Amino acid sequence: MNSIVSIFFRTTDVVGADNIPVNGPVIFTGNHSNQFVDGINVLCHARHKVGFLIAQKSWDSPVVGDFAKMAGCIPVQRPQDAAKKGTGEAIFDGTCTLKGEGTVFTKEVKEGDKVRVRGADLQLKVVAVVSDTELTLADLKKGEALPSVGKSAFDVLERVDQAEVFTKVFDFLKDGASLGIFPEGGSHDRTELLPLKPGVAIIAMGALERHGISVPIVPVGLNYFEGHKFRGRCVVEFGPPITISGEVSAAYKEDKRKGCNMLLEQIEEGIKSCLCLAPTYEELELLYMTRRLYCRDRKLKAADKQDLNRRFAHWYNFMYKPMLEKGEVPPQLEIISSRIRAYRDSLSLLGLRDYQVRHLDAQPWGKIMMTICHMVFVMMLAAMPGLLLNAPVGLYARMVTDKHQVEALAKSNVKLKATDVRLSKMITTCIAGVPVLWLSYAIIIFCFGYKMKEVALFLFCCPFFSYLGVLAAEAGMVDLKDLKPLLLRLMVNREEMMKLMKERQELQKMVRATVKKYGPDMGEVYFGRNISWANLAQNERLSALDSPTSSRTTSEDKAAASFQPKSKDI
Numbered sequence: 001m002n003s004i005v006s007i008f009f010r011t012t013d014v015v016g017a018d019n020i021p022v023n024g025p026v027i028f029t030g031n032h033s034n035q036f037v038d039g040i041n042v043l044c045h046a047r048h049k050v051g052f053l054i055a056q057k058s059w060d061s062p063v064v065g066d067f068a069k070m071a072g073c074i075p076v077q078r079p080q081d082a083a084k085k086g087t088g089e090a091i092f093d094g095t096c097t098l099k100g101e102g103t104v105f106t107k108e109v110k111e112g113d114k115v116r117v118r119g120a121d122l123q124l125k126v127v128a129v130v131s132d133t134e135l136t137l138a139d140l141k142k143g144e145a146l147p148s149v150g151k152s153a154f155d156v157l158e159r160v161d162q163a164e165v166f167t168k169v170f171d172f173l174k175d176g177a178s179l180g181i182f183p184e185g186g187s188h189d190r191t192e193l194l195p196l197k198p199g200v201a202i203i204a205m206g207a208l209e210r211h212g213i214s215v216p217i218v219p220v221g222l223n224y225f226e227g228h229k230f231r232g233r234c235v236v237e238f239g240p241p242i243t244i245s246g247e248v249s250a251a252y253k254e255d256k257r258k259g260c261n262m263l264l265e266q267i268e269e270g271i272k273s274c275l276c277l278a279p280t281y282e283e284l285e286l287l288y289m290t291r292r293l294y295c296r297d298r299k300l301k302a303a304d305k306q307d308l309n310r311r312f313a314h315w316y317n318f319m320y321k322p323m324l325e326k327g328e329v330p331p332q333l334e335i336i337s338s339r340i341r342a343y344r345d346s347l348s349l350l351g352l353r354d355y356q357v358r359h360l361d362a363q364p365w366g367k368i369m370m371t372i373c374h375m376v377f378v379m380m381l382a383a384m385p386g387l388l389l390n391a392p393v394g395l396y397a398r399m400v401t402d403k404h405q406v407e408a409l410a411k412s413n414v415k416l417k418a419t420d421v422r423l424s425k426m427i428t429t430c431i432a433g434v435p436v437l438w439l440s441y442a443i444i445i446f447c448f449g450y451k452m453k454e455v456a457l458f459l460f461c462c463p464f465f466s467y468l469g470v471l472a473a474e475a476g477m478v479d480l481k482d483l484k485p486l487l488l489r490l491m492v493n494r495e496e497m498m499k500l501m502k503e504r505q506e507l508q509k510m511v512r513a514t515v516k517k518y519g520p521d522m523g524e525v526y527f528g529r530n531i532s533w534a535n536l537a538q539n540e541r542l543s544a545l546d547s548p549t550s551s552r553t554t555s556e557d558k559a560a561a562s563f564q565p566k567s568k569d570i
Contacts, residue, residue, distance in 0.1 A: 001044050007470065008037075008427060010231040013302035014045050016238040016274070021216050024048055025173040025207075026241075029200050030220030030271055031193060032182035034227050035424035036064055042180055042220055043071065045236050051172065052180035053165075053199075057081050063428040074172065076165055078185070079114060079123070079157035086154045090135075092117060094148030096127075098135040101151070106132050112159035117152045121194060121414045162199075169203055174211045179203070183267065188412075189228075189420040191284050192277050196268050201260040205252050208244055216241035217267060219534070221274025223306065228419040230394075230426065231474055235302050237274040239534060242266050266538070273533030276309040278316065286337075287312050289344055292354050293504070293511045310533060314525050319518065332517075336510050343503055350500075356485045357504050360497045368483065375479035378472045385469030389462060393437050397429040438462045 005012055020026065028042055028050055039052050051072040059065050059075035068075075086109075088102030098115065106129055109115065114123040115135070124146070125138040140146060173179060181203070183196040200217070207213045219239040226232040244263065252259025278284035291308050300308070323329045329337075347354060404425045409418035438459060446455050488497060519526035524536070 001040050004040055004427060004431075005044050007467065008230060008232075008423065009234050010474065012041065012045075012234045012236065014236050014238075015303040015306055016240075017045070017047065019238045019240050020047050020218055021241060024176045024178045025213065025215050026178040027173075027200065027204060027215050027217045028178065028180045028220055029183055029217060029267060030222055031275060032184045032187045033189060033222060033420055034224055035187040035421050037227070037423050037427070038182060038187070038222050039071075039180060041222055041234060041236050046178070046180075046218075046238075048178040050178045050180040052182075053169070055081060055186075063431055064424075072177070074165065074168055074179075076162065077160050079160050080186070083116075083155045083157050084108070085118075086115065086156050089151050090115065090154045091151050092147055092149045094146050096137045096139055096146065098124075098137055100133040100135070104132050105129050105135055108156050109135060110159065114157040114159070116155050116157065116413075117147065117149055118154055119413055120147075120149075122147065123157055166203065166206060170207050170210050173203075173207045173213060173215055179215075183264075186412075186414070187420045188414045189416050189418060190414065191281055192279065193268065193271065193275075194414060196264055198260050198264055200267060201263040204244060204263060205248075205256070205260055208249070209252075214244050216243055217270070218242075219267065219270030219274055221271065221306075223275060228422040230423075231470075232423075235306060237303075237306060239270050239274045240532070242270050242534075266534075269537040270534045272537055273310075276306065276313050278313055279321075283316070284313075286340060286344065287316060289340060289354065290511055293340070293508050294515060296508055296512075297355070297358060307531070311522075311525055311531075314536075315518070315522055319521065332514065336507070336514055339503070339507060339510070343500075343507060346500060346503075350488060351484060352488070353481070354504070356481070357501055359485045360488065360501050368487070371479050371483055375476050375483070378479070379476040382469045382472035382476060385465040386473050388441070389434075389438070389466040390469050393430055393433040396433060397426045400429050401425045434466070 026046075026048055028046055028048075030038065030042065032038055034041075036058070039054075042052075043050055049072070051074060052068070053076050054068050054073045056075045056077045059068055059073070087104050088100055090103065091099045091101070093099075109126055109129055111126060111128060113126050115126060115137075116123045124140075126135050127138050128136040130136060137146070169179065181200050183198075183200045184194040185197045188194060204215055204217055207215050218241050221235075221237040221239065223235040223237065224232060225234070227234055242263075248259055248262045248266075250259075251262055276284070276287070278287055287309065291305070291312050294312075295308070320329070320333065323333075347357070401422050405418045405422055408421045409415055412418060441462075442455050442459050445458060446452070524531060
């Protein structure tokens with residue numbers, strides 16, 4: 001597993017490893033934005049042997065299923081994997097009574113099944129089948145509103161009895177083993193968490209009830225930077241463990257659903273505290289850009305970057321965004337926001353990164369010659385192993401991945417572009433394709449009269465030279481990127497380059513001045529050195545619940561978001 005991570009990721013930083021309990025059992029739970037790669041990253045850095053709950057269809061698939069069996073995972077049959085299209089259309093009017101037109105509910109739906117709007121994710125439990133054209137739905141948890149989307153096509157999800165799976169999981173934890181679970185239910189490529197499924201809370205509370213084991217729950221934040229591409233970056237952050245409090249335990253004894261919901265809210269807050277969340281990719285990109293401008297080219301550790309990213313995201317979500325919605329954004333903030341966007345667009349047009357702008361005034365010739373010489377040297381090293389050992393499988397994997405992405409997007413109700421499935425498909429294709437390619441070369445060499453010892457030596461050297469080709473090619477690409485600002489200095493009007501540098505310097509001053517002006521309004525988020533983001537999120541949620549208007553609006557927004565059809569244009 002570590003080999004897979006080192007090959008397919010350029011860097012993987014781990015933050016908060018000290019939060020992981022030394023002894024098991026432990027439940028690891030996190031966001032799910034990179035399909036099977038998420039599990040690999042947790043397995044490699046959790047300091048425990050972790051058995052994941054995995055979808056039955058993945059368990060039955062080649063390569064992934066084989067790795068899952070070796071890792072001691074537990075298969076789970078998910079209702080959404082066997083969803084069926086309902087006949088006719090249903091009218092979702094925000095009440096517990098679901099009317100149908102041209103429907104045959106008595107034949108297609110049973111008590112305990114679930115229905116969902118076609119193209120949405122939220123599942124509604126059926127309490128009773130009244131007739132062919134009427135169902136009674138269960139109400140959502142307190143504070144949440146049933147969706148009102150009018151007439152729509154719908155899917156039927158048959159009830160799956162998970163009693164056997166829960167029993168296996170409880171025994172698994174009783175034996176001291178550690179469990180991994182992604183409570184969003186499936187991977188996605190959105191910038192915010194999907195509504196969490198209650199399974200992780202049911203497991204934790206059930207283990208306490210059945211075996212008297214209070215299993216610590218460690219939230220995990222998997223933060224990817226171009227994580228769907230080959231040689232991307234990843235930051236794995238482990239948050240402080242969540243334990244079942246006396247309040248939650250007492251609530252569970254009184255009402256199991258209430259106790260599980262209380263624990264699930266704590267888990268959601270814990271996961272969010274390990275992530276930097278924004279409504280869209282564009283807003284997230286702007287937050288990262290603002291953080292880089294604020295730092296003035298200082299090199300930060302991964303933990304410091306994550307902390308600073310979250311401070312900017314907190315200010316954006318809780319201060320700037322409300323001002324934007326009310327149309328009360330101060331002129332100073334409008335100006336700096338538009339200038340940062342324009343600066344980002346200029347970099348995109350020139351193919352530059354922010355850190356490269358400061359090198360635009362360098363004396364180019366000596367640097368260019370050294371960079372070109374180094375690039376030619378490493379590319380020559382990479383040419384033979386790259387072209388022979390890596391390129392054929394890489395090109396084939398790209399074609400397979402493109403096709404798989406299109407299929408995954410067509411099947412999903414929540415994916416935006418289905419980029420979350422790309423790297424996993426690429427890895428599984430390479431795992432199967434690379435040995436086949438090397439064996440094919442070995443057979444050809446043997447047929448040309450080489451001895452078996454020489455063929456064996458070739459096969460033994462293939463992994464080494466293949467990895468060397470990857471590293472050398474990456475070094476060559478870094479040199480190529482470094483050449484851009486130097487070549488632009490020669491090709492583009494010098495005054496234009498100087499304007500871009502000056503704009504960056506002015507933006508750095510403006511960002512710091514803006515932070516100094518508006519930062520104190522954030523209180524602890526601005527002044528605090530070591531912030532407990534989970535506790536901060538909990539306090540904000542409790543404050544919001546004190547206001548009936550805020551609570552109602554939030555619940556309605558969540559319900560509407562859960563039923564928002566997927567967009568292929570983002």
